[in-house]
Each structure stands twice: as C-alpha cells, then as structure tokens.
Amino acid sequence: MSSTRRAETFPANTPAASQIFTTVLSHGPLTRLEVARRAGLSPAAVTKAVRPLIEAGYLVEDADEPARPTLGRPANPVRVDGGRALFIGVKVTGDEIIGVLTDLCCRIRLARHAPLPDREPKQVLASVAELTGELLAEAADLGVPVLGLGIAVSGDVDRGAGVVRYSPFLEWRDVPLAELAAATTGLPVTVDNDVRALTVAEQWFGAGVGLSDFAVVTVGAGIGCGLVVHGRVVAGAQGVAGEIGHVTVDPAGPPCHCGNRGCVEAIAGDAAILRRIREATGVEVADTAAAVELARQGDTGAREAYARAGEAIGRGIATVANLLGPERVVISGEGLAAYDLFAEQIRDAFTAAAFGSAAQCDVQTRPLPFEEWARGAAATAIQSFIRADQQR
Known part of the structure; x- marks a missing residue:
C-alpha cells in the first residue's frame, strides 16, 4: 500500500500487541486478565503490551468501571480512548461518494454526501479529495489528529497494492487509487473492496463481534460477500475471495457482465431484476423503487422477478455455508428495501441447498x-x- 509518511505511528509493533489492542477495541472495557483469556496470551505479555499503549494515550484505565475482584488486588479495566485519534472513511458508489469522520472506536462523528457526476478516476479522485478536505477541516476544529483515510470501492481491489484492478460499476481497470489519493490528500490511504471493508466493521463493532467464522452478504446493485474465517477477513491469493455474485446457479440463465451465464448477480442484482420485469410486463420501470412498488401492487411479472432473485440469493448463501460452515450469515445492502418480496424464497432455497448442519447457520x-x-x-x-509495522 502506497502512502505518505505518517505523522504518528501506533506504539505497538508486534502481532500480539495489535491483537491485544483489537481485543480491547471490540470487547472492552476489559481487565488485563480478561484480555489475556480472550486473546489466548499470557498475563505477562498483556501487561507488557498495555503499558506503552496507556503511556501513549490509546488505552486508559476506565475510571467509570468499578474495579473487578481478582485473587490478588482488584483489577481496573482498560478501554480504548476513542477520542485519541480520528479517521476518515469514504465509500464510492456509481453516482455519489459518502464520507465519514470517525473516532478510534469507529464511531461516526460526521457524515457528508457528494454527487459523483463523472466516473473518470481523475474526477472521482478530485471529489474524494474535496470531501476529505472538508472532513479534515472539521477535525482541525476538534483539535484531534486524523491518522488515516480508507476508501471502499466495489469490484476487484488489491488492498496490499492499493490498486483497483477492476470495478464494473465505475468502469475502472488498474487504477492505483491508494497512491493517487495519498499524494492528493497527504494522508496514509487504505483502499479495499467495499464489502470486505463493511465486513471488517461488522467483525470489530457489529454483528460479527465474538464470532470466529461468519459472512456478510450484500444485495443491491451487485451481490457481494465478505468472509471471516478463523477470525480473519479473507481476501484470497488474488484478492477476489467471496465473489458469490459470480457463482453460477442457473447455467441456462441470463448472461452476466463477467462473461458467464446464470450468476447470482445476473439474476438478483438490481439491473437484472429491472430487466426481467421489463421483459415480463412490458412496463418501463425507471428504477428499483418503481419495481418494488409494482411488485407490492401485486403485478405477477414483478413478483416473479423478485422471487427468482430470492431463490438465487438463497442458493448463493447455501454455497457459502456448505464451503465454509460460518456461524452466521448477515444479509445487508440497499436491496433489503425489497426484502419482504423475496425473504421466503431466500429462506426456502437456502434450506433446500444447505448440506447437513450447514442449514443451522444463523441467517439474519x-x-x-x-x-x-x-x-x-x-x-x-x-x-x-x-498493524502498520507488520505490513512493511
């Protein structure tokens, strides 16, 4: 990942120290003994790692939490000081960018939206830089340093290199976005696939906290999937792990932009649903909101299109469950606005296609x-x- 020089570095340069901090970040406040148990480390290792983090202000003794009794003296819990640093996150869609300013605990302090009239990389970069500048100005008023910028883009993204290999919705190929954004904004930049980025947040702060194996499936313009296996978000050797949108569920189905036929996305993506409704009804539905309204009014063609989408999604989720056996699959994305139209089909297709105990996966x-x-x-x-020092 290309970036500018950091004004500040994290005062922990070992995997164990990063693990300890992440454990407190997701589960704190915790006593040192509780951290050791959760992280599978010795109390001595935890004590050694916690000390410089407290001295640098990243961890604090939690005065609001009562000391917890132990075999020796009462133990004071420690927690992450969320106000110690700020970070900026940007999500790029096909027609707008969304920026947030968060604290170290990833709590959103400010959010901004900006239209994206042009998808050319140069114009998108200018819009990202402008939005980032606005958030940096807000951070300056708070007097707290901004220590990093994350950018989430759909498609095939090589996070290690900071390169967008292919984004079908933006029509990008091999764009070195991290390097360009770092040079423009002056911040260290991380670029990742948008679904994987969402999965990181869910792992640390959302529905995946405490789970070692789970998946996030997103429905909407595309069908995406983020995977956590043995506690780590999986990218795969080429950075495309989790692409269930391009799992074939109907070999005789409609063509997909990836070149195959009958992919989940070619049946259940927004564009595919709109196309099928137009073909079945002759109605020129303008967008997904119009399609949902038509289906809820009882139009047979529209309802069938959503039913078929639900079946494809359910079979895709079953594929994930059969291969990886996650404890939970979280369904999210803008396509949930139509969830009532295909929830039953998702559930039935998943149950039918999930093998054995994989059907016990918690789908929510x-x-x-x-x-x-x-x-x-x-x-x-x-x-x-x-984890900066471990990535160099």
Missing part, C-alpha cells in the same frame, strides 16, 4: 445505510494503522 438481516459502508472504509484505515 441487517439493513445498513451507505454511511455504514463508509464507516467500514474507516475501519480498514484503523486496521492499517494498528
């Missing part, structure tokens, strides 16, 4: 606005900051 919905996706981008920036 979690509607999240795009501000939360931008928050996911900020979470990747926080993650990069915490």
Whole structure:
C-alpha cells in the first residue's frame, strides 16, 4: 500500500500487541486478565503490551468501571480512548461518494454526501479529495489528529497494492487509487473492496463481534460477500475471495457482465431484476423503487422477478455455508428495501441447498445505510494503522 509518511505511528509493533489492542477495541472495557483469556496470551505479555499503549494515550484505565475482584488486588479495566485519534472513511458508489469522520472506536462523528457526476478516476479522485478536505477541516476544529483515510470501492481491489484492478460499476481497470489519493490528500490511504471493508466493521463493532467464522452478504446493485474465517477477513491469493455474485446457479440463465451465464448477480442484482420485469410486463420501470412498488401492487411479472432473485440469493448463501460452515450469515445492502418480496424464497432455497448442519447457520438481516459502508472504509484505515509495522 502506497502512502505518505505518517505523522504518528501506533506504539505497538508486534502481532500480539495489535491483537491485544483489537481485543480491547471490540470487547472492552476489559481487565488485563480478561484480555489475556480472550486473546489466548499470557498475563505477562498483556501487561507488557498495555503499558506503552496507556503511556501513549490509546488505552486508559476506565475510571467509570468499578474495579473487578481478582485473587490478588482488584483489577481496573482498560478501554480504548476513542477520542485519541480520528479517521476518515469514504465509500464510492456509481453516482455519489459518502464520507465519514470517525473516532478510534469507529464511531461516526460526521457524515457528508457528494454527487459523483463523472466516473473518470481523475474526477472521482478530485471529489474524494474535496470531501476529505472538508472532513479534515472539521477535525482541525476538534483539535484531534486524523491518522488515516480508507476508501471502499466495489469490484476487484488489491488492498496490499492499493490498486483497483477492476470495478464494473465505475468502469475502472488498474487504477492505483491508494497512491493517487495519498499524494492528493497527504494522508496514509487504505483502499479495499467495499464489502470486505463493511465486513471488517461488522467483525470489530457489529454483528460479527465474538464470532470466529461468519459472512456478510450484500444485495443491491451487485451481490457481494465478505468472509471471516478463523477470525480473519479473507481476501484470497488474488484478492477476489467471496465473489458469490459470480457463482453460477442457473447455467441456462441470463448472461452476466463477467462473461458467464446464470450468476447470482445476473439474476438478483438490481439491473437484472429491472430487466426481467421489463421483459415480463412490458412496463418501463425507471428504477428499483418503481419495481418494488409494482411488485407490492401485486403485478405477477414483478413478483416473479423478485422471487427468482430470492431463490438465487438463497442458493448463493447455501454455497457459502456448505464451503465454509460460518456461524452466521448477515444479509445487508440497499436491496433489503425489497426484502419482504423475496425473504421466503431466500429462506426456502437456502434450506433446500444447505448440506447437513450447514442449514443451522444463523441467517439474519441487517439493513445498513451507505454511511455504514463508509464507516467500514474507516475501519480498514484503523486496521492499517494498528498493524502498520507488520505490513512493511
């Protein structure tokens, strides 16, 4: 990942120290003994790692929490001081960018939206820089340093290199976004796939806290999937792990922009649903809101399109459950606005296709606005900051 020189570095340069800090970040306040148990480390290792983090102000003894009795003297819990640093997260969609300013605990302090009239990389970069500048000005008023910028983009993103390899919605190929954004904003920049970024936030702060294996499936313009296996977000050797949108569920189905036929996304993505409704009804539905309204009015063609989408999504989720056996699958994305139209089909298809105990996977919905996706981008920036010394 290309970036500018950091004004400040995280005072912990070992995997154990980063793990300890992340444990407190997700589960705190915790006593040192509780941290040791959760992290699987010795109390001595925890004490050694906590000391410089307290001295640098990243961890604080929690005066609001009562000391907890132990075999020796009462133990004071420690927690992350969220106000110690700020981070910026940006989510880029096909027609707008959403920026958030978060604290170190990834709590959103401010959110801003800006239209994106041009998808050319140069214009998108200028819009991101302008929005980032606004958030930096707000941070300056707070007197707290901004230590990183995360950018979330759909498609094939190589986080390590900071390069967007291919984004179909933006029509980008091989854009070195991290390097360009770092040079423009002056901040260390992390670029990641938008669904993986959302998954990082869910792992640390949302529906995945405390789970070692879970998945986030997003429905809407595209069908995405973020995977956590043995406590780590999986990107795969080429950075495209979790692409269930391009799992074939109907070999005779409609063509997909990836070149195959019958992919989940080619059946259940917003554009695919609109196209099928137009073909079935002859009605020129303008957008997804119009399609949802038509289906809720009882139009047979529209309802069938959503039913088929639900079946494809359910089979895609079952594929994830059969391969990885996650404890939970969280369904999110803007497509949940139509969830009532295909919830039954998702459930039935999942149950039918899930093998054995994989059917016991907890499948739940979690509607999240795009501000939360931008928050996911900020979470990747926080993650990069915490692990910086291990990534060099």
